[in-house]
Amino acid sequence: xxxxxxxxxxxxxxxxxxxxxxxxxxxxxxxxxxxxxxxxxxxxxxxxxxxxxxxxxxxxxxxxxxxxxxxxxxxxxxxxxxxxxxxxxxxxxxxxxxxxxxxxxxxxxxxxxxxxxxxxxxxxxxxxxxxxxxxxxxxxxxxxxxxxxxxxxxxxxxxxxxxxxxxxxxxxxxxxxxxxxxxxxxxxxxxxxxxxxxxxxxxxxxxxxxxxxxxxxxxxxxxxxxxxxxxxxxxxxxxxxxxxxxxxxxxxxxxxxxxxxxxxxxxxxxxxxxxxxxxxxxxxxxxxxxxxxxxxxxxxxxxxxxxxxxx
Amino acid sequence: xxxxxxxxxxxxxxxxxxxxxxxxxxxxxxxxxxxxxxxxxxxxxxxxxxxxxxxxxxxxxxxxxxxxxxxxxxxxxxxxxxxxxxxxxxxxxxxxxxxxxxxxxxxxxxxxxxxxxxxxxxxxxxxxxxxxxxxxxxxxxxxxxxxxxxxxxxxxxxxxxxxxxxxxxxxxxxxxxxxxxxxxxxxxxxxxxxxxxxxxxxxxxxxxxxxxxxxxxxxxxxxxxxxxxxxxxxxxxxxxxxxxxxxxxxxxxxxxxxxxxxxxxxxxxxxxxxxxxxxxxxxxxxxxxxxxxxxxxxxxxxxxxxxxxxx
Numbered sequence: 001x002x003x004x005x006x007x008x009x010x011x012x013x014x015x016x017x018x019x020x021x022x023x024x025x026x027x028x029x030x031x032x033x034x035x036x037x038x039x040x041x042x043x044x045x046x047x048x049x050x051x052x053x054x055x056x057x058x059x060x061x062x063x064x065x066x067x068x069x070x071x072x073x074x075x076x077x078x079x080x081x082x083x084x085x086x087x088x089x090x091x092x093x094x095x096x097x098x099x100x101x102x103x104x105x106x107x108x109x110x111x112x113x114x115x116x117x118x119x120x121x122x123x124x125x126x127x128x129x130x131x132x133x134x135x136x137x138x139x140x141x142x143x144x145x146x147x148x149x150x151x152x153x154x155x156x157x158x159x160x161x162x163x164x165x166x167x168x169x170x171x172x173x174x175x176x177x178x179x180x181x182x183x184x185x186x187x188x189x190x191x192x193x194x195x196x197x198x199x200x201x202x203x204x205x206x207x208x209x210x211x212x213x214x215x216x217x218x219x220x221x222x223x224x225x226x227x228x229x230x231x232x233x234x235x236x237x238x239x240x241x242x243x244x245x246x247x248x249x250x251x252x253x254x255x256x257x258x259x260x261x262x263x264x265x266x267x268x269x270x271x272x273x274x275x276x277x278x279x280x281x282x283x284x285x286x287x288x289x290x291x292x293x294x295x296x297x298x299x300x301x302x303x304x305x306x307x308x309x310x311x
Numbered sequence: 312x313x314x315x316x317x318x319x320x321x322x323x324x325x326x327x328x329x330x331x332x333x334x335x336x337x338x339x340x341x342x343x344x345x346x347x348x349x350x351x352x353x354x355x356x357x358x359x360x361x362x363x364x365x366x367x368x369x370x371x372x373x374x375x376x377x378x379x380x381x382x383x384x385x386x387x388x389x390x391x392x393x394x395x396x397x398x399x400x401x402x403x404x405x406x407x408x409x410x411x412x413x414x415x416x417x418x419x420x421x422x423x424x425x426x427x428x429x430x431x432x433x434x435x436x437x438x439x440x441x442x443x444x445x446x447x448x449x450x451x452x453x454x455x456x457x458x459x460x461x462x463x464x465x466x467x468x469x470x471x472x473x474x475x476x477x478x479x480x481x482x483x484x485x486x487x488x489x490x491x492x493x494x495x496x497x498x499x500x501x502x503x504x505x506x507x508x509x510x511x512x513x514x515x516x517x518x519x520x521x522x523x524x525x526x527x528x529x530x531x532x533x534x535x536x537x538x539x540x541x542x543x544x545x546x547x548x549x550x551x552x553x554x555x556x557x558x559x560x561x562x563x564x565x566x567x568x569x570x571x572x573x574x575x576x577x578x579x580x581x582x583x584x585x586x587x588x589x590x591x592x593x594x595x596x597x598x599x600x601x602x603x604x605x606x607x608x609x610x611x612x613x614x615x616x617x618x619x620x621x622x
Contacts, residue, residue, distance in 0.1 A: 017493065038620045064621070088493035182328070182399035184516075185536040205495075206517035209531070216610050220520070220529035225496040247618060259613035286620035293615055299527050300611055302570035304604055307558060309349040309597035310375070 002066075003036055003246040004113045004139075005029045006045040006132040007122025007235070008102065009052070009070060012277060013082035016089060018228045024277040025056045027079060028122035028145065031232035034281045035239025035268040036120075037063040038289060039247035043113045045069040045132065046124075047101040049076035059282050069113050076101040089230050090205060102128075109135045118246040121165065122235060123147050126157040133164055141253060143167035143198075143242050145234065151178050159194065166253075167198035169238050172209070175201055184209065185216070198258060200241065202234050210262055214255040219262050222270035222296055229276045236272035236281060240289075241265030267292040313377075314347055314557040315424045315450075316340045317356040317443040318433025318546070319413065320363070320381060323588060324393035327400060329539045335588040336367045338390060339433035339456065342543035345592045346550025346579040347431075348374040349600060350558035354424045356380040356443065357435075358412040360387035370593050380424050387412035400541050401516060413439075420446045429557040432476065433546060434458050437468040444475055452564060454478035454509075454553050456545065462489050470505065477564075478509035480549050483520070486512055495520065496527070509569060511552065513545050521573055525566040530573050533581035533607055540587045547583035547592060551600075552576030578603040 010027030014020060033042045043066040048056075052072065060067050077100040085092045107128055119139040121129040123146055133142060142165040150158045151174060158178070162168055168175075168191050172184055181187040188199040188211035201209045205227075207220040244261035251257055267289050274280045321338030325331060344353045354377040359367075363383065371378050388411040396403045418439055430447045432440040432455040440455060447453070453476040461469045462485060469489075473479055479486075479502050483495055492498040499510040499522035512520040516538075518531040555572035562568055578600050585591045 038622075040621075088487060176399060183536060183538060185534050189536070203517060206514060207529070207531070209534070216534045217613070218518070218531035218534070218610060219613070220518070220531070223496050223520070223527045223529070225494060225500070227494060244618075256614065260615060263613050263615065286622040289620055290618075297613065297615055299529060300613075302528070302530070302574050302608065302611075303567070304571060304574065304608055307555075307601075309600055310351075311349075311597040 001117040001246065001249045002041040002043060002112070002115070003118045003120065003243065004043045004045060004109070004116035004136060005032050005036070005120040005122055006107055006128065007032060007120070007124055008079045009044065009046045009048050010079040010081055011051070012231055013080070014085075014229055014231050014276065016085040016229050017087050019276065021276045025059055026081065026232060026277050028124070028235040030060065030278060031235035031272065032120055032122050032239040033060060033065045034063050034278055035236045035272070036243030036246065037065050038286060039243030040118070041066060043069055043116065045107055045109055045113055047071045047073050047076070047105045049073055049078040049101050052078045059278055062282060069110050071108070073101040083231070085230065089227055107132045107135070117249055118242060119143070120238060120242045121145070121161070122238070126150050126154050126161045129161045130157065130164070133161065141166050141245055143169055143238065145169045145238055146174070148174050148177060162191070163195035165196055167200065168196045169200040169202065169241070171234070172201040172203050175199070185211070200262070202237065207266065208237065208262060210258055212255060212258065217255070217259050217262065219266050219296070219300060222266055222292060223299070224270060224274065227273045230273050231277060233269045233273050237265040237269035239265070240268030263293050263296050264289070266296055312428040312557065312560045313352040313354060313423070313426070314429045314431065314554065315354045315356060315420070315427035315447060316343050316347070316431040316433055317418055317439065318343060318431070318435055319390045320355065320357045320359050321390040321392055322362070323542055324391070325540055325542050325587065327396040327540050328398055330587065332587045336370055337392065337543060337588050339435070339546045341371065341589060342546035342583065342592075343431055343433050343550040344371060344376045345374050345589055346547045346583070347554030347557065348376050349597060350554030351429070352377060354380055354427065356418055356420055356424055358382045358384050358387070358416045360384055360389040360412050363389045370589055373593060380421050382419075384412040394542070396541065400538055418443045418446070428560055429553060430454070431549060431553045432456070432472070433549070437461050437465050437472045440472045441468065441475070444472065452477050452556055454480055454549065456480045456549055457485070459485050459488060473502065474506035476507055478511065479507045480511040480513065480552070482545070483512040483514050486510070496522070511573070513548065518577065519548065519573060521569055523566060523569065528566070528570050528573065530577050530607070530611060533577055533603060534610070535581060535585065538584045541584050542588060544580045544584050548576040548580035550576070551579030574604050574607050575600065577607055
């Protein structure tokens with residue numbers, strides 16, 4: 001079985017209170033692929049420029065990510081994003097977004113990428129997400145991420161893209177913005193009416209929530225005393241979440257399976273934020289993930305004991 | 312055994328997207344007491360004005376709250392707060408805070424109130440909290456809440472008050488502000504160094520986190536499709552949390568006990584926000600609380616299944 005992801009492959013310039021990186025490997029498809037690589041064969045689809053070198057490819061290949069569908073555009077420059085984070089890392093300012101090779105990108109998937117079992121449409125133009133979705137009709141589970149920009153400038157196309165996937169993964173504020181529902185539960189219900197059967201609300205440092213017709217589930221972020229750089233945390237979460245589902249091709253996508261997938265996504269994301277960009281996840285081990293999922297279980301469980309209350 | 316709370320007894324004027332109340336019963340001690348009344352005998356200490364009538368007392372007495380230490384100040388006006396909430400209820404603007412009878416308040420506790428087993432110092436001037444704390448030296452568990460205002464105008468007094476209690480319950484942003492630590496885990500560690508052995512970070516719609524020397528625990532807020540008025544949610548949470556501890560006089564205050572206390576606080580708070588002010592909690596039943604705690608358990612649990620990851 002295999003997992004295909006289309007999304008940005010980028011250079012990021014990031015400044016946080018804990019340091020800065022003027023040019024590091026990033027992009028939604030990259031963060032996703034590294035996380036998902038612990039679960040399944042991952043194929044990345046997307047364009048890069050001539051400035052994208054062997055060192056960057058080596059990070060992906062070091063995690064056995066399939067890079068044959070990464071298209072190097074002659075004369076082009078790789079997608080570039082630059083941002084600065086505030087003191088508690090909850091606010092960030094985007095300084096620059098240069099689409100570069102993404103402006104003219106027309107996704108052409110290899111037979112292997114088209115034949116994926118699971119597909120993730122990471123945050124890029126909804127039109128591109130729809131083109132890729134159309135080429136992967138055999139996938140049994142398709143998830144999609146997006147952002148406020150596309151809600152603002154391409155809402156109809158985004159809604160059409162969402163209607164054609166199984167799972168929407170979005171920041172909670174964006175779920176509210178997209179559905180014009182101030183209440184998260186109602187916002188998720190609107191999404192379930194649009195087509196998807198699974199909604200995941202990303203809540204930044206607070207964790208994430210899962211909403212399906214079978215109910216609600218919530219997990220906090222893993223508590224860390226040192227958070228260095230949140231860039232890519234949401235895509236890394238998605239990589240763990242979607243990857244976990246891809247790792248279970250013969251298992252029905254039940255609420256229990258989705259809950260466990262949330263735990264793996266949360267664990268992966270927590271490693272991502274501990275260092276800049278892909279630095280921590282690139283050298284992560286399976287044992288570290290397993291241990292963190294177990295810790296996450298311990299910090300979220302309580303056992304009620306019958307108590308007679310005063311009526 | 313009994314629980315004493317000192318804090319504001321107020322009239323609130325509140326406007327949310329779902330309606331408004333020009334003058335309703337409120338105040339930190341009131342919300343706390345109604346919630347805690349499900350667990351123990353609760354005594355409220357605080358002043359009210361001549362405008363505080365039998366109808367307001369009846370709400371407290373309807374939940375068997377002891378009101379003998381509510382001091383009616385001749386010629387005085389009850390504490391008044393007025394605020395407006397934004398469309399998703401996560402932001403609110405305070406329109407007016409009138410201390411009125413609280414400006415001259417000197418807490419004089421009855422012997423019964425002083426002899427409490429558990430004490431809650433709800434959000435009022437830190438000097439008043441310290442005066443009450445000094446009168447209740449036999450309490451085995453003392454918790455304190457505060458707000459950004461006191462961090463800004465009375466930080467030294469607040470720090471002295473915190474140093475003399477077992478538990479600090481504070482919004483996460485205020486924990487960061489108080490300790491000047493952008494990271495919540497580090498902020499809580501600073502508080503543990505100041506004296507308290509228990510820190511609870513309130514996180515609004517996201518729930519709450521518990522930090523002690525024994526570890527970290529986190530619970531989401533109970534998901535609701537209809538939230539009407541968040542006023543008093545934090546105090547209602549504290550009432551459930553501290554009340555649960557008060558209900559266990561012969562049990563060591565372990566991490567497991569505190570986790571369960573968090574669940575009861577979360578359940579109580581979720582009822583509070585469903586209607587304006589004290590309206591919902593005033594007619595709440597024990598069975599409803601028990602059922603919601605059980606639901607909370609179900610939406611926060613995941614069971615990991617061993618999985619071989621790809622290293």
